[in-house]
Amino acid sequence: MPDSVVHLSAVVIGGGPAGLMVAEQLSKAGVLVDLYDAMPTVGRKFLRAGIGGLNLTHNEDWQDFTDRYGDKAPLLKPILDSFTANDLRDWAAGLDVETFVGSSGRVFPVEKKAAPLLRRWLRRLRDNGVRIHSRHRWLDWDDSGNLRIQGPDKLLTVKAEMTFFALGGGSWSALGSDGHWLAKFKAAGASCQEFRPSNCGFEYPWSADILSNYSGSPLKLIAVSVCDNRGVEWRQRGDAVIASYGIEGGPVYGISAAMRDVIEQRGECTVYWDLDPDRSLEKLQAAIAKRRPKDSLANVLRKQCGLVGNKLAMFKALTSKAQMADLDGLPVLIKNLPQTITAIRPLDEAISTDGGICFSAIDDKLMLMQRPNTYCVGEMLDWEAPTGGYLLTACFATAVWAAKAALARKATSE
Numbered sequence: 001m002p003d004s005v006v007h008l009s010a011v012v013i014g015g016g017p018a019g020l021m022v023a024e025q026l027s028k029a030g031v032l033v034d035l036y037d038a039m040p041t042v043g044r045k046f047l048r049a050g051i052g053g054l055n056l057t058h059n060e061d062w063q064d065f066t067d068r069y070g071d072k073a074p075l076l077k078p079i080l081d082s083f084t085a086n087d088l089r090d091w092a093a094g095l096d097v098e099t100f101v102g103s104s105g106r107v108f109p110v111e112k113k114a115a116p117l118l119r120r121w122l123r124r125l126r127d128n129g130v131r132i133h134s135r136h137r138w139l140d141w142d143d144s145g146n147l148r149i150q151g152p153d154k155l156l157t158v159k160a161e162m163t164f165f166a167l168g169g170g171s172w173s174a175l176g177s178d179g180h181w182l183a184k185f186k187a188a189g190a191s192c193q194e195f196r197p198s199n200c201g202f203e204y205p206w207s208a209d210i211l212s213n214y215s216g217s218p219l220k221l222i223a224v225s226v227c228d229n230r231g232v233e234w235r236q237r238g239d240a241v242i243a244s245y246g247i248e249g250g251p252v253y254g255i256s257a258a259m260r261d262v263i264e265q266r267g268e269c270t271v272y273w274d275l276d277p278d279r280s281l282e283k284l285q286a287a288i289a290k291r292r293p294k295d296s297l298a299n300v301l302r303k304q305c306g307l308v309g310n311k312l313a314m315f316k317a318l319t320s321k322a323q324m325a326d327l328d329g330l331p332v333l334i335k336n337l338p339q340t341i342t343a344i345r346p347l348d349e350a351i352s353t354d355g356g357i358c359f360s361a362i363d364d365k366l367m368l369m370q371r372p373n374t375y376c377v378g379e380m381l382d383w384e385a386p387t388g389g390y391l392l393t394a395c396f397a398t399a400v401w402a403a404k405a406a407l408a409r410k411a412t413s414e
Contacts, residue, residue, distance in 0.1 A: 011160035015042025018378025019166030025403035027128035038137035050114025057389035072383040083397040169353035170195030197350035201248035203343035228258035284331035365405035
């Protein structure tokens, strides 16, 4: 049986970046914060992101930055404007975490690790009076609208002056964001979209030869493009990866939303690889024209076309014998090598997810329409963005926005 109702000032459900940032904003304003997280420790997905160097944000033109959020950009722009990429870097500096801009425009901590930042952040939160309760899972609301939270030893019934949900998306369940909360919000009457993979890999049946020799190897300096369901071309450049199951990596993640939508509508999607994005079609044609009459196809591909290793293996795997025999047609294939994809990798493997709480279910302060003083922040909202620092920036920005809105609402009611 639950104990009597516990009355608290502010409750945050979820200990990822968004939840921790809410707790920081509130505690700085003198509000006593209780943060509950189902996992043994907080920030697990944040630490996982640090394995790749912890890409905090991006240094590109701000209009281009906000455009990365697709059809949700108009809704998110005022929120992002209130806590920009530069604000995020200043916040990190306040934790004595110096950042730098990489060659791609991505922003990282100089240490290229998440753990030092998280340790300093948690120390500051605790110094500000934030009480973190691990192994406490939010279950639902009771008939009076109180929070039911299952702790290690007992069931808590909590009535909070203000509540913030920061429960993440629907991927990486082992790290805490299992998406099980979605059904509970739907049952409570909140409009929600089912989760879909975002920033994800795709399946392709590579030959045994490619898998044995090149599985896991990076396709360096390539570009990949796709036309979405509206006929708009999406193109990303960088280092992709030949995966054991198909394709993955930064450029693939960058066009994954368009690929996913095409597959869902048509059952398949054709992407086009540019294996030599630094050379124009005309330069490739000129290089092949310089071949010697006795040069073999292998030499032409290696010397004139620069295809070696996994790029050569991929080119051969996606090209017919007739196409290979047409030397004059090789440059076009190298610049536009088609690959037809029919399957998306499972939701739980995705770096992030599309779907969640619809913006129609919340007001412009991110407060649930049906539950006053209850806010939703971070990836549990229905938006998506590519990798590159956009995900974390929006998580932080929505947290700051909602916390400040709640503080203002509290001040006007007193």
